[in-house]
Amino acid sequence: MLKNPTEKKRITIPGLSEKKKTEIEAFSDEEIIAIKNGAKTYRYGILILLALGTGLRQGELLGLKWKYVDLINKTVTVKYTLNYITEITRDGKKHAF
Numbered sequence: 703m704l705k706n707p708t709e710k711k712r713i714t715i716p717g718l719s720e721k722k723k724t725e726i727e728a729f730s731d732e733e734i735i736a737i738k739n740g741a742k743t744y745r746y747g748i749l750i751l752l753a754l755g756t757g758l759r760q761g762e763l764l765g766l767k768w769k770y771v772d773l774i775n776k777t778v779t780v781k782y783t784l785n786y787i788t789e790i791t792r793d794g795k796k797h798a799f
Contacts, residue, residue, distance in 0.1 A: 729754075737754065738751065738754070758778075761785060762780045762783050764783075764784040765780070766778065767781070
């Protein structure tokens, strides 16, 4: 072929052409304050605050290691992500997330 027959043409796949646009809901200022206050007493509250401040996803937060947190320059480097974690409670029970 000397010429690509699909060049400069839009190809529509039936059933996929109508994408639903989902509206993203952001937290209100009041909701953020409530989350911050609640995070103070929660075991993993620092992760919640870090998520609010950075926009990191759950797996990115859980994959963080202290060596990638620079408190002097106030930076966090994401090197790893986790798909799930297992929490072991004080009574020895395991809970997978």
